[in-house]
């Protein structure tokens with residue numbers, strides 16, 4: 001499929017990325033493509049980033065049939081690269097299947113993303129820890145109020161330069177183990193990156209904030225016993241030298257995060273034992289009490305690694321590693337950041353080149 005290019009009349013001034021936080025500024029261009037039953041996915045184009053107009057009866061506004069993903073581009077030894085682009089784009093089609101959205105031909109998504117990054121490579125920030133965040137998303141565009149699977153969709157990719165997540169170094173977060181609200185249940189949408197899961201998680205996050213916690217740790221929605229995720233990140237534990245994490249293959253309400261995969265692949269390459277299995281909150285507390293719980297951290301594209309300093313469960317606080325960042329989490333973070341920018345040699349094939357400077 002040919003990708004059309006529509007040139008912008010004027011280009012924006014680039015912001016001071018160290019001051020703009022996450023997702024507040026957008027680049028000059030975006031990628032767009034449309035779907036209808038007669039033409040399938042069609043009209044792939046790179047056009048100026050601008051407002052779009054939708055009908056008040058737009059199906060997404062009413063019934064939420066939408067998915068998204070999130071990945072990042074970096075400057076890496078004179079190249080513009082995207083980290084694990086193929087894995088993220090494949091996950092879009094996993095989410096699409098769950099929401100009954102027509103799958104997008106992989107090659108078109110990949111070519112569109114890489115061309116967009118090449119066009120916008122000067123927007124990739126240069127300083128360590130900064131990156132160009134990439135947000136692909138698909139939403140229903142039917143204009144009828146009858147409840148049904150939409151017949152029309154829009155696929156878009158927008159780009160946002162983002163500041164370093166840890167500009168002032170790691171500070172381990174305080175996590176409330178959530179025993180009232182649930183994010184997703186098996187049989188539901190948990191394995192899809194869909195706005196509905198975020199909507200379902202906002203209130204619990206707010207309540208946790210109000211009592212001084214950064215995020216919640218989600219337990220399974222059926223037994224309220226097995227650990228699923230932390231906020232909108234996956235969660236990993238270092239217990240007696242082993243890296244343990246709940247697996248989306250076993251617990252189908254967990255989002256299959258690509259950063260968790262990276263952590264496990266790198267840990268295995270370092271020769272560490274890695275287990276993907278069910279782990280109950282009781283097991284975590286027991287490991288803490290007999291001194292085997294060494295580290296707890298979240299993983300996700302935005303923060304990469306987010307060390308957990310305190311877990312509160314049933315009113316009791318459990319301090320992990322004196323509340324400080326663990327050596328493994330720190331080493332893993334540094335290594336993955338090195339892979340992003342080419343300070344560490346990529347023996348995994350994670351780095352995909354979009355353009356050269």
Ligand SMILES: *Cc1c(COP(=O)(O)O)cnc(C)c1O
Pocket residue numbers: 070193197229231232233234255256257258259260299300301302
């Ligand atoms: C995006 C997301 C993650 C992390 O996935 P990455 O691919 O590592 O960015 C974890 N959990 C949820 C619920 C998510 O939406």
